[in-house]
Amino acid sequence: MILNIIFLFFTIYLLIQSIIEQRPFYKKMKRSIGFRGGKIIYIDKPQEVKEKGVIYGKLLKSDKYGLSGKPDYIYQLGEELIPIELKSSQAEDSPYYKDVMQLVAYFLIIEDVYQKRVKRGRVVYKNSMFEVYNRRSLRKELFNILKQMKKMQEGNYLPEVNPSYALCRFCPCKETVCEIYKNTSK
Ligand code: SF4
Numbered sequence: 550m551i552l553n554i555i556f557l558f559f560t561i562y563l564l565i566q567s568i569i570e571q572r573p574f575y576k577k578m579k580r581s582i583g584f585r586g587g588k589i590i591y592i593d594k595p596q597e598v599k600e601k602g603v604i605y606g607k608l609l610k611s612d613k614y615g616l617s618g619k620p621d622y623i624y625q626l627g628e629e630l631i632p633i634e635l636k637s638s639q640a641e642d643s644p645y646y647k648d649v650m651q652l653v654a655y656f657l658i659i660e661d662v663y664q665k666r667v668k669r670g671r672v673v674y675k676n677s678m679f680e681v682y683n684r685r686s687l688r689k690e691l692f693n694i695l696k697q698m699k700k701m702q703e704g705n706y707l708p709e710v711n712p713s714y715a716l717c718r719f720c721p722c723k724e725t726v727c728e729i730y731k732n733t734s735k
Contacts, residue, residue, distance in 0.1 A: 570686055575644055578671075580678040582633060584626050591623035611661035615695070620655045620670075630659055632670040638719075644672045644679040653691045656683045701728075 583589075591604045599605060610617040620632040632655040636648060649672070656667040672679050681687075700706035710716075712730045717723045723730050 566685070570684055572682075574684045574687055575649070575679045575681045577642070578678050578680055580673060580676070582622070582635070582673060584624050584631070587624040587626040587631070589622055590625045590630070591620065593619040593621050609658050609662050611658040613661045614657045616654050616658050618651075618655060618658055620659075623659065628665070630663055630665050630667055632656070632659060632667070634670070634672050636672060636674045638674060639676045640672075640674040640679070641677065644674075644681060648672045649681055649687065650691055650694060652681050653683070653687045657688070657691070 589600075589603055591607075591609075593606055596603075596605045606619065608617050608619055621635045622633040624631045624633065632652060634648065634652055634655070638645075640648075652670040652672060655670060659665070659667050667683050669680055669682050672681060697706060697708060701708075707729060710729055712723075712727070712733050717727075717730055720727070720730075
């Protein structure tokens with residue numbers, strides 16, 4: 550009997566998870582920075598006059614995931630921690646994939662550093678803002694990218710990419726660390 554009840558709850562849990570996973574992982578919102586009733590607990594900039602309870606510009610490191618980074622802001626809203634990333638670019642209908650992955654990396658870092666599950670974060674562009682939800686599928690994508698990066702570092706793998714002016718023009722890796730771009734532009 551007890552096993553049946555546990556099985557039922559587990560099935561319901563899986564069903565709810567699959568419904569959640571199928572919903573869009575982001576929502577476009579009116580641009581704003583901050584939350585009513587929320588307080589800033591982290592800012593990625595040095596500050597001469599420091600406010601109590603706020604961390605300024607510290608590199609956040611996750612040993613568990615081998616990741617480190619500095620979100621622009623972390624807000625606390627009740628028990629919830631919400632990273633915010635500001636971008637100097639514009640985006641119309643959806644956030645850029647690289648920005649979503651950056652935010653997902655912050656979800657993992659914050660979870661490890663603060664020991665709290667992060668539900669969402671925001672990417673704020675010059676003209677728009679998107680709330681991104683911490684979905685299992687996004688975490689999986691990030692883990693795949695991290696695996697590929699590790700293989701690349703070990704020299705075992707080069708992704709199949711065709712660099713081009715259009716693809717690479719705004720990429721910070723171009724002419725710095727990108728071996729693919731280096732090889733094709735010779
Ligand atoms: S420069 Fe390299 S990493 Fe950047 S977009 Fe081009 S191929 Fe990709």
